[in-house]
């Protein structure tokens with residue numbers, strides 16, 4: 290992607306978010322754009338920063354550290370969200386770097402996050418990832434196990450704020466967004482992280498509070514990354 294087009298794409302996506310919110314029957318009180326910059330280098334991130342955007346999503350802890358530590362010194366109000374899977378041995382770095390983690394999906398990870406949050410005195414906002422399509426290869430808690438896991442994370446005293454899902458690629462996403470919204474409602478959780486480049490407008494109709502958009506802003510990624 291030509292860096293000149295990135296600020297333009299960003300403006301377009303923000304406008305589409307506003308339009309989708311206006312036409313939705315029950316949009317969330319606010320919908321934030323997490324600009325997913327994984328695999329893209331600083332030269333491609335800068336135009337978005339210069340356009341005033343501050344909320345970014347990354348999939349890998351080490352890549353994010355390398356790219357964002359210098360940028361955060363320049364732009365102290367950057368907000369970084371981890372949207373990819375988190376290994377327990379990266380929990381300490383993740384708690385230090387990220388303002389939110391969208392991929393909490395197992396008791397062991399929750400326990401280690403608790404230890405690391407206490408140690409750092411930093412409590413990132415947490416989302417539990419729900420495997421709404423019950424795909425065996427995909428991360429996330431099965432819908433029927435969501436309530437028990439939510440209770441477990443709450444009991445640890447973590448800063449649990451919402452749920453996240455990635456619908457199966459080959460299915461219409463709407464039923465998955467509806468299910469995520471229902472589970473969040475039932476649990477009294479305010480945040481719903483759902484919707485990507487191809488389906489964020491649909492997600493907004495189902496109450497998305499955070500849409501995670503990469504390709505539509507930064508272009509195709511040169512190498513695949515979860």
Ligand SMILES: *Cc1c(COP(=O)(O)O)cnc(C)c1O
Nearest residue numbers: 325372485486501502503504515
């Ligand atoms: C890469 C990624 C995105 C962004 O996907 P695009 O289709 O490029 O918008 C959103 N969410 C997660 C969890 C991702 O890994």
